[in-house]
Amino acid sequence: QVQLVESGGGLVQAGGSLRLSCATSGRTSRRYTMGWFRQAPGAEREFVAVISWSGSTTRYAGSVQGRFTVSRDNARNTVYLQMNSLKPDDTAVYYCAVDERFGPPTTIVNEYEHWGQGTQVTVTS
8 A cells, every 4th residue: 555645835925935845755656756746626636747766757747837847855755846936827736646557658648557645735825
């Protein structure tokens, strides 16, 4: 059983920063990709960022490119999402997820097998 726990969400003014963390525990079958997604009220869950096991490959949604940075510390089983220059449109519940498939990092929600419970990020104008 793989467990993921997000932390670091909160309330911030536009232009501010937050750093989300996602700690994983349990046994995964292989070196896994980690993704960040978000879901605003009434909206579909959408891709934000992804990082490969080694950290050498990252991808970002266009809406966060240049503002968000994903990183990971495999020794600590933790993935991070540094969010800078936050905007009200970034308000959502943010989720981390594990993809155990063999292959390149994916941005597709349904290809992730394990999910955290989410952490709320609220950006005020």
